[in-house]
Amino acid sequence: MLYALRDKDGKITALTDRAIPDAQPANPSDPEVMAFLSLDGENFAANDFLDESDLSTIRILEDLIDTLIDRQIIRFTDLPAAAQRKLLSRKVARSLANPDSEDPGSSDYVQDNMFIREDEQLF
Template sequence: MLYALRDDAGKITALTDRPLPDAQTVQASDPDVMAFLSLDGADFTASDFLDGSDLSTIRILEDLINTLIDRQIIRFTDLPVAAQHKLLSRKVARTLANPDTAESDSENVHQNSWFLREDDQLF
């Protein structure tokens, strides 16, 4: 079930999956919900949205993993080797794509004891 909070003009200001005071039950396909989520295009389908949001979701997961490592909740070496390689590959690719952030990324690599061997494949 989905609940919406609305302002005085009736425009949705928040969505939640919990019944809050003053929240109204709404359908996910409601035009007001779609507008709130900026998904009100005529050609919108849920499948297309999910496909299109995969890249940004991957970046969020990378940031989450980095935060967990930085806070020493997990160690980079706790991850499967294939995941370590994939994360390192993406970090190197981001550094190549954004050389301005290379210094801070390089510091994080050393701080987290991330390393590459000669025989590791990046891409």
């Protein structure tokens, strides 16, 4: 079930999957819900949307993993070997695709963009 929080004018301000105080049941196909999610209600196809959003979602997950590693919540080596290889491959490909996005000569860039740190091993 989907629930909507509304402002004093009745406009949706948040959606949740839990019945929290002041939340009202909402139909996912309701035009107001679609507008809140910036989805085209008339031409919306869930499978097409999921396919199109996969790439951006993957990038979000990569950034999340990088953040968890940077904050030492997990170690790169805690990930399965196949995941390590995939993440390293994508990181290398991104650096090749966007060589001008940072100054590779700066020590901050090198420190922040290390693929594997000294205390980690790939295998």
